[in-house]
Amino acid sequence: DAGVTQSPTHLIKTRGQHVTLRCSPISGHKSVSWYQQVLGQGPQFIFQYYEKEERGRGNFPDRFSARQFPNYSSELNVNALLLGDSALYLCASSSLLAGANYEQYFGPGTRLTVT
């Protein structure tokens, strides 16, 4: 079974630019969550989407936005990049069906470097 996939694997951008990161969840999963992980820290929650609607938002500026498509894949967009946005961006999928567990399964991540 295919796990969570993310693209691209690595990305180098310049300050002020815009970036789009992509995620495909595990087949049958309808919820996607995005996390930012800075070196040496645990992942920080950015967004959760379920059935194409935003269901949760973390403490991130409005430069961060996301959406979920009818096939449940998702995009994370970051505008006006800052050096501090350099991090590993993780996507996680979960089922959230009634009676299901709340386990989230992570993709390999996208390493974003802002110069």
Place this chain on the structure above:
Amino acid sequence: EDQVTQSPEALRLQEGESSSLNCSYTVSGLRGLFWYRQDPGKGPEFLFTLYSAGEEKEKERLKATLTKKESFLHITAPKPEDSATYLCAVLGTDSWGKLQFGAGTQVVVTP
């Protein structure tokens, strides 16, 4: 606000030397506590979910336990391939998808 604190920050073990990692948490209501393993530059790999105090889960050399305020990950007779960062996260009852992570414990097992 949910909080998770993991200790120690780093742990160096000899192969076969058992030890325990601690995860202390505060949450208004607990949906679940999760343990993940993360290798450098990779995404976290799911290990266990614990839902209520007293629950225990095992997988190979790893055993996770849960009380009302903390969880332990016991590593029995570790091997070098158990070297990784172990992350603990909680999901509160006020959220369906926001995992609150600790900073992790970096474990190095030497032959």
